[in-house]
Amino acid sequence: MARRKKQKVTPEFATPSMKKAYLEDRYFAPYPGELDAERLEARRLEQSSLLEKPSARVFQTPLEAIEQRDGDSFDFDSDMVRFGKAGDLNPEQEEALAASLKSLIPWRKGPFSYYGTDIDSEWQSNLKWDRVAPWLPDLKNRKICDIGCNNLYYMYRMLSQDPWFVLGIDPMVRYYFHHQLNRKFHRDPRINFDLLGVDDLEIFPKFFDVVFFMGIIYHRRNPVQTLDIINSCMKPGGTLILETSGIPGDEPYCLFPDGRYMKAPGYWFLPTASAMKNMLARTGFCNIEIFENFKLENFEQRQTPWAIYESLEHFLDPDDPSKTVEGYPAPTRIYIRAEKR
Numbered sequence: 001m002a003r004r005k006k007q008k009v010t011p012e013f014a015t016p017s018m019k020k021a022y023l024e025d026r027y028f029a030p031y032p033g034e035l036d037a038e039r040l041e042a043r044r045l046e047q048s049s050l051l052e053k054p055s056a057r058v059f060q061t062p063l064e065a066i067e068q069r070d071g072d073s074f075d076f077d078s079d080m081v082r083f084g085k086a087g088d089l090n091p092e093q094e095e096a097l098a099a100s101l102k103s104l105i106p107w108r109k110g111p112f113s114y115y116g117t118d119i120d121s122e123w124q125s126n127l128k129w130d131r132v133a134p135w136l137p138d139l140k141n142r143k144i145c146d147i148g149c150n151n152l153y154y155m156y157r158m159l160s161q162d163p164w165f166v167l168g169i170d171p172m173v174r175y176y177f178h179h180q181l182n183r184k185f186h187r188d189p190r191i192n193f194d195l196l197g198v199d200d201l202e203i204f205p206k207f208f209d210v211v212f213f214m215g216i217i218y219h220r221r222n223p224v225q226t227l228d229i230i231n232s233c234m235k236p237g238g239t240l241i242l243e244t245s246g247i248p249g250d251e252p253y254c255l256f257p258d259g260r261y262m263k264a265p266g267y268w269f270l271p272t273a274s275a276m277k278n279m280l281a282r283t284g285f286c287n288i289e290i291f292e293n294f295k296l297e298n299f300e301q302r303q304t305p306w307a308i309y310e311s312l313e314h315f316l317d318p319d320d321p322s323k324t325v326e327g328y329p330a331p332t333r334i335y336i337r338a339e340k341r
C-alpha cells in the first residue's frame, strides 16, 4: 500500500504576508540623508517579528476577509472620522467589516464611522482635538509626528490642513491593524504608521516641524530623557503639543504614586501644570503656553459598547470623585504648546 504523503503543517499563527507588507512599506525612502535609514531598517526588522506572534492573528484573520476599496466617500473634517456610508457594501462585505471592527475592541479613541457602523470609543477624542486645533501652527506642507498615535484618530483630523507627511508611531501591534483597516477603504500617502516607540525618535534628527505627544508622558519612567529625545527629532522653532494627566495645584510639584494610580501601575508621575512647564523649559523648549488645565469628567472618558472595560468612573472614589480609588487627587488634563529652542 502506498504511504500517504505527510502534509506540511503551517503553524496557524504564521503571518508572513503581513510582515512582508510591513517591511515593504518604505514610507521613509523619500528622505535619504534626513534620517538614520540603517538604524530605522534594523529597528523595523526587529519590530516586524511582532506581526508573527499569535496575538496578531486575532486582527489579521478578519482583516484579510476585507476587499480593498477605493473611491468611496469619506469625511475627516467632522467630530466623527468617517469611511464610506451605509448601503455601500453588500451583506458579505458588511459581515467581513463587522468582524474586523469587533476584533479591534476596545476602541480607545474616536469616534469613527465605517460604512454606517458608528464606533463610540472610550474617549471622545473630538473634544481633545477641538481644544488643540486653535493652538496649532499652520500644518500645510509640514512634517508631523503623532507619538503614541493609537488608532490614528488625530492624524485624520490633521489632513484638512494638508500636511506634507504625517507619521504616527505606536509600538502596539493592534494599532498597525487599525492603520491597515483604514487603508482598505482610503489610501492617503500622507498618512503613515510605524511600530516604533518614542525612544526610536533619535532616528529622525531635526526632522519634524510639529510633534504631538499626548496622553503618554506620565507613563514614562524617565520623562526628562523622553523630552530630550523628542526635542532632538524636532526642527528648531518647531511646535510641540503636549497633553498629560496631572494634578491640581499652582506649585511646581509632581505626585509620585505608591504602586497604582486609578488602578493602573503605569502612572509614574503626575505633574501640576507648572511642574510640566518647568520640565519643558529645562529640556530645550521655549514660548511655553499652558492652554488648558481642567478636571477630567466622565462624559469624555467612559465605558461604551466598543470599549467594554472599566473606565474613568470605575477609577474614582464613588463617594468623592475628586479622589481616585486610592485616595489621590483625581486627574486633571493639562494641555501645553511649546517651541523647540
Ligand SMILES: C[S@@+](CC[C@H](N)C(=O)[O-])C[C@H]1O[C@@H](n2cnc3c(N)ncnc32)[C@H](O)[C@@H]1O
Binding pocket: 109, 125, 147, 148, 149, 150, 151, 169, 170, 171, 172, 196, 197, 198, 199, 213, 214, 215, 216, 243
Ligand atoms: C493613553 S494613549 C494616548 C493616545 C493618544 N495620543 C491620545 O492622546 O489620545 C497612550 C498611547 O501610547 C502608546 N504607547 C505605549 N508605549 C509607547 C511608547 N514607548 N512610545 C510611543 N507610544 C507608546 C500606547 O500604545 C497608546 O496608544
